[in-house]
Amino acid sequence: AQKVTQAQTEISVVEKEDVTLDCVYETRDTTYYLFWYKQPPSGELVFLIRRNSFDEQNEISGRYSWNFQKSTSSFNFTITASQVVDSAVYFCALSENGSSNTGKLIFGQGTTLQVKP
Amino acid sequence: KAGVTQTPRYLIKTRGQQVTLSCSPISGHRSVSWYQQTPGQGLQFLFEYFSETQRNKGNFPGRFSGRQFSNSRSEMNVSTLELGDSALYLCASSEGVLGNTIYFGEGSWLTVV
Numbered sequence: 001a002q003k004v005t006q007a008q009t010e011i012s013v014v015e016k017e018d019v020t021l022d023c024v025y026e027t028r029d030t031t032y033y034l035f036w037y038k039q040p041p042s043g044e045l046v047f048l049i050r051r052n053s054f055d056e057q058n059e060i061s062g063r064y065s066w067n068f069q070k071s072t073s074s075f076n077f078t079i080t081a082s083q084v085v086d087s088a089v090y091f092c093a094l095s096e097n098g099s100s101n102t103g104k105l106i107f108g109q110g111t112t113l114q115v116k117p
Numbered sequence: 118k119a120g121v122t123q124t125p126r127y128l129i130k131t132r133g134q135q136v137t138l139s140c141s142p143i144s145g146h147r148s149v150s151w152y153q154q155t156p157g158q159g160l161q162f163l164f165e166y167f168s169e170t171q172r173n174k175g176n177f178p179g180r181f182s183g184r185q186f187s188n189s190r191s192e193m194n195v196s197t198l199e200l201g202d203s204a205l206y207l208c209a210s211s212e213g214v215l216g217n218t219i220y221f222g223e224g225s226w227l228t229v230v
Contacts, residue, residue: 033216043205045221052216091160095216102215103150103165104173110159 002027004094006108013082014116020078021111023092027073029053033095034068034075035105040088051075082115089113119144121222123208129228135196138225142189142210148172149191150219151183154205163206166191167213198229 003026013019025034036048049059051068059066063083067076079086089112093105122141130136142149150173151163162175166185183193189210195202207224211217 035219037221042223043207043226044223045207045209047218047220050216050218095219097215102167102172102213103148103209103211103219104162104175105150105152105160105209105219106162107160 002029002094002096002106004092004106004108006090006092006111008111009109010112010114012114012116015084016081017115018078018080019082019113019115020076021090021092021113023075023077023108025073025075025092025094027094027096029097031097035093035095036066036075036077037091037093038088039091039110045091048077079113082113084115084117087113087115121208121210121220123206123222123225125225126223127226127228129230130198131230132198132200134198135194136198136227137192137194138206138208138227140191140193140208140210140222142191142208143220146210146212146220147189148211148213148217149185149189150209150211151191151193152207152209152221153177154207154224155201155203160207163193195227200229203227203229 005024034051037045063080089110092108148167150165165173185191205224209219209221211219
């Protein structure tokens with residue numbers, strides 16, 4: 001069965017520290033998509049990145065970087081030199097192949113990141 | 118380009134009442150999905166509409182329903198509200214092809230008293 005696990009419930013760091021958010025997923029499909037979203041207190045889920053199962057190239061975007069490893073079913077997210085504005089809940093999500101899965105994301109439980117000044 | 122717009126943002130209802138939430142997707146997007154977020158259950162998929170047809174449905178009771186109009190705007194309705202329906206309801210839109218990025222609105226905060 002499909003599942004996304006974010007084992008870290010809460011992480012607290014001091015500004016300028018690097019922080020990595022872990023995500024482990026389970027799926028039987030060979031074609032799937034992984035996402036990271038950020039949810040500030042306002043409630044909106046802000047899209048950060050999408051990866052398909054055939055693209056294991058890791059990506060760096062400014063202070064953000066992502067490490068996708070199919071061998072360990074992990075899709076981790078790192079913030080370098082964290083800032084107070086990075087404080088939010090971060091969600092990892094999985095979208096599987098198949099007509100019954102369009103529009104459907106399976107979310108992890110989320111990791112609350114608190115960055116202290 | 119405007120994002121996903123949801124109304125109302127906040128509302129309080131009484132048990133037994135019904136509620137209708139509205140969502141306007143990003144221009145050009147034909148798929149609208151709805152999610153419920155609660156502290157206990159997290160983010161759960163309710164249903165997805167594409168070109169006015171419900172294409173997928175999550176595991177929720179029949180009290181939860183939705184529809185989509187020809188302009189892709191969508192509404193969801195919850196009848197006979199229960200206390201446990203208190204949640205953040207998030208609408209999302211995409212172009213409707215599997216794997217497309219799904220963009221979310223700010224949500225509607227529903228409190229049932």
